[in-house]
Amino acid sequence: MPPKKTLLSDAHQALGGRMVDFAGWLMPVQYAGILQEHQAVRSSAGAFDISHMGEFFVSGSGALPWMESLFTNKLSSLEIGRCQYTLMLNESGGVIDDLIAYRIGEQEYLLIVNASKIDEDAAWLREHLPPDSDIAFSDASDLFAAVAVQGPDSPAIYEKLFARPMPAKNCVEPFSLPCGNGWLGITGYTGEAGFEIFLETSDASSAETLWKSVLDAGATPCGLGARDTLRLEMCYPLNGSDLSPSTSPLEAGLGFFVDLEKDPFCGRDTLLSQKQNGLQKRLAALLVEGKAPPLRPHYPVFSGETQIGETTSGALSPSLNSGIAMAYLPAELAKIGTEVSVEIRGKKFPARIVRKPFYTRP
């Protein structure tokens, strides 16, 4: 099956974007260069096409208790106009997907899910709809274009585009522009200030108008390559790499987004027993010491001569100019300061477990 195209596909090619297949979507991996784009986000602002991500709408009086029974975070504490990061687990506590839930009305929610999981998530949610409820669930992924603006200049760009100040982190508000209407979420995946624009349109020229206005306001076009190095410097997990149906959010270090006190949710029993009995493995952050090739996924990790795991994500950190990676390691070894090594093309390079995130703003 040929990869799907977002409404901005022609715009990317016109900008010299190198297009690759990502999760079934034809997406730009870079325009001018990953290092340059990474730096633009850390020092000024970058723009990313995130139209491949999924948008679900949920409403009705039964919506809140239903999602509470499927998501890990406490949705009932979310005020109107705010969002939270949360996870959806299988019965054995493994991750189906991580998502952002926006409360956009009294009984109305917008869920933003990973591109690679849209169909699986929608099927899981529909399968778990209670019979005879008033819940309206819709997968509106094909009806939206989306652009993320990230970096310290984001608030200025927001004001230029919407003629009002950028709200606080984790807010959501509607917008209306000549190119269309939609939702603005003050979130991101880079560790910088920023926002995500969800424009309701199926029309390429409207999406292009929005994209062009973001670039004209000063954002540098950025591809998935920089998106990956930026999120990995922050230790933000990527589902399918760092999260999987066989790893729990506690093992991934995402306990902050899990409320074990609220009413039962799918997967909770496993998490309770992991909490009670202690975790077997943890997702650790590895920093290479000294000169070494960039780290990549699936490199073996050693303690002495014993292999103790493999990297799930890896890169050269443009900010630190060192190899960085995440790996599930036995809990007793996944402690800050532990010396390990990573095998690359038959050679072992020393690395150390460090505190997350790798990058903190100077």
Next chain:
Amino acid sequence: MNVPDTLLYSESHEWVLVENGIGTVGITDHAQNELTDIVYADIPAPGKTLSAGETAAVVESVKAASDIYTPVSGEVIESNSALESQPALLNTDPFGDGWIFKIRLSDPSELDKLKTPDAYRSMIS
């Protein structure tokens, strides 16, 4: 794309310049452009014997690691240690300061199998 007239080229986008039986090998301008920002280079140790087509070096961009093959057989006599601290030379000066290694040719007839500048130009156009 720059394709100097003084060099011979491989299908896998390496170039070789032969002087007095010694070949200097690097990657082409086209190759560096495709590979994007190179951030690490694993270069061959002098003394290593390689057959034409064998992996001689690995260069890594932020996104991927790529093997570099030797276009000719022989013994590596020198490699460009400047690439260890400045891998970006492969991007900025692929035919000059970004050379990768020098090899003493064991079979100069292999040069006949390489591409002329014109043939390489038409291959990448």
